[in-house]
Amino acid sequence: MEFLSDYGLFLLKAITVVIAILFVVGGVVAVGARNRKPGSEGELSVRKLNDELEDDxxxxxxxxxxxxxxxxxxxxxxxxxxxxxxxxxxxxxDGLESREVRKRVFVMDFDGDIQASAVDTFRREITAVLTMARPDDEVVVRLESGGGMVHSYGLAASQLKRIRDKGIALTVCVDRVAASGGYMMACIANRIVAAPFAIIGSIGVVAQLPNFSRLLKKHDVDYELFTAGEYKRTVTMFGHNSMKAKDKFQSDLEDTHDLFKAHVKQFRPRIEIEKVATGDIWYGQQAIENKLIDEVGTSDDYIVAACDRADVFGVRYEHRKTLQEKLGISLQKGIESAFTRILTVLSRQQQSKG
Known part of the structure; x- marks a missing residue:
């Protein structure tokens, strides 16, 4: 038992050190990103996926x-x-075109965090594609996101709507998760393809915050809030929240939920919106039964099949990284890899004990 106690203490120390190093490395990368000069942000990278598949x-x-x-x-x-x-x-x-014009498929990726930060490069990729895409072409977006801020994902969804507005077929492939803001984006597609165990749905709105008013009061700390406009601030983390403020905040959440439901219903009219807009999630096969998606499958299968009938291009906007950023990212990846290996070994040990 003493060995297990010592080992557990060592593991906690190791995890603490790893987290501290990741925090420092993240700061280095962020500083490098802020110092990037305008006009040298990056460039568009285009790969023909047919050729890569043929090479393999x-x-x-x-x-x-x-x-x-x-x-x-x-x-x-x-x-x-x-x-x-x-x-x-x-x-x-015979006076005909010497070569048949092949359909083109443009493939992009969106890996969303809570702020939908990827929208900054995503909008540039879409703009570039729209300058070249023909009406009979197709855009495929490999989407991974558990959602986040409403306004950020609203903007990301608007980028996808630009494709629909141009009359170009849009397919969204989900291999792991498209929930909440992720599904707000996905539902715009003409066709949604999701892996069997991909998480789909979460058509709901959530907000939470701690309140320290009693703690401040206990230590004789006054918190003063000044506003102009009755609803400039409703609930707060540091002052007392009245029932009226809470009701207003809840009302705002309900309004946002209603907008979310109307958005989904606009693009997926066959959905029974009140049935699925409970904030619940479904896996791929369940999602197709609820008409949240159109097909169960992986993005790999969809893109390989597309290569048989079209010229398929992977499109990605890549930032030019400074030496500072490259060193920081390399160190971060190394630490993350080591940390993952430690967790994997521990998981296997736990399984073997069972």
Whole structure:
């Protein structure tokens, strides 16, 4: 028992040190971000995912197939290329377009925190895509978010609506979670695809804050609040909250919830909104039964299938990182990786004891 006690104390100290280091590293990265000069923020990175998929396939073929099989495969590919060139020549001779215009699919990622911070780069990616996208193209957004601030996610949702307003098909793929503000974004899509155990829903509004008024009163500390306008401030963390203030705050939450429900109903009219707008969450298969999504599947399957019928491009706006930021991020990743390994080992030990 003494060993376990010492080990537990050591683990708590280690976790405290790790958290302190992460805090310092985060500060270094934040300082580097603030010092970034305007006009040198970053650039748009575009990758053709068809080519990456083909490269992966060819590497597997080289590793798995025999020389005779590779030779036969190469022969078949040459036949296909020859037939395609012949068809293009015939079309050109007949006065038709020499090459069929292929549909294009643009893939973007949105990984949302409580402030929806990713919207700053997301809006630039969408703006860039909209300058090139044709009406028969498609935009796919791989979305991961448990929600956060209403106004921040409202702006992020508005960015997706820009795509819909241009008449371009929008698909949102959810592999882990699209809840609350995340679902506020996802519901705008023409089609929502979610993994079997992805968390969907949480159509509700929550707010909470501590109140220190009794503690301040106990220590003879007065808290004075001055406002102009009856509802400039309703509830507060430091003063006494009257029932009228609480009722007003609750009324504001209800109004926000009503707006949220109307938003979802506008883009998902088949949903029984009062049934699902309880703040509850559902997993993928349950979500499709409640018409919150359209299909159960992963983003990987959807994008691989898209590569068979279209030219698929991954679009990402990347900030140029200073040396200070690069060092900070590398250190942070190393510490996080070590911390994750420690937790994994502890989890396995607990499982083995069971």
């Amino acid at each position: 396939r060819e590497q597997l073929e080289d590793a798995i197939l025999s020389k005779d099989e590779l030779k036969a495969l190469d022969k078949d590919k040459k036949k296909e290329d020859k037939a395609r060139l012949k068809a293009e020549k015939k079309r050109s001779k």
